[in-house]
Amino acid sequence: MTSNARVVVVGAGLAGVRLAQRLGELGGIGGPGEPGAPGSPGAPGSPALLVGEEEHRPYNRVLLAEVLARHYAPEVIALPAPSRLIRARVTGIDRATRTLHCADGSAIAYGTLVLATGSNPVLPPLRGLFSRRGGELPEGVHAFRTMDDCLGLSKAVRPGTRAVVIGGGLLGVSAARALAVRGAQVVLAQQAERLMERQLDPPASRLVHRHLTDLGVEVHTECRVRDLRCVGGAVRSVELADGYALDADLVVLACGVRPRVGLARDAGLAVHQGILVDDELRTSDPHIRAIGDCAQHDGTLYGLATPALEQADALAGSLAGDLKARYTGTRSLTRLTLAGRSVLDLAAFGEPVPRPGDDVVQLTDATRGTYRKVVVRGDRLVGGVLVGELGTVGALARAWDGTEPLPTGGSPLLHLLTHDGGS
Template sequence: MTSDARVVVIGAGLAGVALARRLGELGVPALVVGEEEHRPYNRVLLAEVLAGRYAPEVIALPGPAGEPVRGRVTGIDRAARRVRCADGTEITYGTLVLATGSNPVLPPLRGLFGADRRLPEGVHAFRTMDDCLGLARAVHPGVRAVVVGGGLLGVSAARALAARGAQVVLAQQAERLMERQLDPVSSGLVRRHLTGLGVEVHTETRVRDVRCAGGAVHSVELADGYRLDTDLVVLACGVRPRTGLAEEAGLAVRTGVLVDDRLRTSDPYIRAIGDCAEHDGTAYGLAAPALEQAGVLATLLADPDATARYTGTRALTRLTLAGDEAPAAPAPFLDLAAFGDPDPRPGDDVVQLADATRGTYRKVVVRDDRVVGGVLVGELGTVGALARAWEGAEPLPDGTPLLHLLTNDGGS
């Protein structure tokens, strides 16, 4: 069977669906091909589904006209401008857009894979709706869980598991949680929050071994030889751009599929956006750049003469950690936002406000009269103004008291 569409989008995640929806608004026909059985959903909110705060349908994305075609693309014929699907379907394109997303990083742990290269029973990645639903079925009050990885994904997973009543241990190889986004003080507040939910946090700790019996995990071993008995292991070690189709088709790939400012790959008829794309040396792996790329590309595909360009995204990390679904006693929310570089250089101006009793912390870094980074925990009233100042990269007005950047009331 052969079908035709002007624009074919491979991937029904946030980037692909946002692109198709915007193209529809601009009157450009687009066909989305997605391999997951579930309706397109917001992957950012999977932890809330795992925590039991949202049902899966709540995080469904508003889709374009027409449901995505379900199928797995197995190859791209660039000469014929056609993609092949696992069921034998061939789809012809005028422009092909790769929005294939990313795969979870599976660490090189001894015992992680059996002879069939499948994860043992009880060991879960945490990337897709199926991963999330599989974990939700396995979690019950008192179950023992080890989360490997203390970045944004690992912290979210640990909080969600604790909300379901699991006994959670989080093992982080770096010296602090979310070290890419947070400074030591704000990371410490996140750690305190997780500890308050009953999560046992180990930093500067590497898991080296997964122990199984009868095909099911029963413990993990740390690099220092300490063994943790467990029923579940959650791998939250980051993601890697999904580039297999692009590589097999002969497109230029480094970390991700290389694209220019018009989001073109090395083939002028193929574009790439979202987690799988690498622009100007950066593969973002975040929602904000994916949405911005989708908007720019929709404009360009609707009007090839448009001057729109993608020049990079200054991404804001925002996360709500909530323990209010824990079966024991309600725990407070912990809101945090981080942007830019929160670690000052010599000569930078730094303003910090901390309240140890309330567990709040605000910090902004100013370099050459420009906001270059900051982090807020617990109180986000000024995040909008700070993020705008940072994104604009404009000098602060002369005479601006730096304390005003962190207060809603002029510092009183």
């Protein structure tokens, strides 16, 4: 058994690495007056021990599509190297002895455990998806969640490769675009009536649709996939609900993610959709905290980078003895920037669909493919969508967060959309 680490973090993604980094900056771990607490004489600092499954150096998962598109090399999206990181797959938590059990037979003792286990890709219930022994995906079928997924896809794609992307949300759009940039013949199948329907309003969705079709992507909305046809264990086509078949050398599953809560549930922690946590990110066991995609705070699962980073910051303060450190939720702004010769840049926040009585201003430039819209309720900015030319997104986000008042006089809403407040 390894020596007892004061804090052990399971998961070396954005949330886990940020937590370890912040704890190192704060100079230690402990309550006020305890060794290692901020301001304690001779506080030695006690960085968290990170336990990660992946063999790769920790990386920014948000940028995997840019690696697939070959806009970035894998090392470019690497996160700052943690000072204490071990590679192991944790298989169980013994809460009575505060011990982690690993697949290789080793054990890790903890004083405080932080679960930053992230999420797993949702695999849709398609016939033919698990036809291979051992539950492996057929050859040519890929999830798109990890660096290994990304590198496997990157190795398989060639100019002219017939690729079908299942799912038209943020991940599906990013994957389809990256494959098209690599020269693949891409079909995107989206079950909903439009692309990125959770983040964008219909005009913005249409612009994203146009952007993909301009790159050669064939987009099908209101389209349900029901079957994969495989020959010799390799995918050959995708069958739609109406019986139409799409030839496929590659299939990318971009159907969303699900919080990874198996460890927590098996250990008897309170779990709903995610691991339930309070404002101090505590689970139902006071010695175990949770942050990031796996954590459910005040009924909300975020699944985004900004809340994960804010949770890590709040937890670092709490573990370092700041009695006021709390996480009270995040008002998340979704932003997607995909580089290359044809840039896709969009942002969405709040409530982009107005209620009766709301004020709305839209600016559309069909030639340049840009769109800006804000929704104001009374004297509050409640939502907005921008596609292309995001110079105003900084000012809009601050007004939405309430840190800047809405401009007065003249045409305040127009001012919000045209004033470059910095992004």
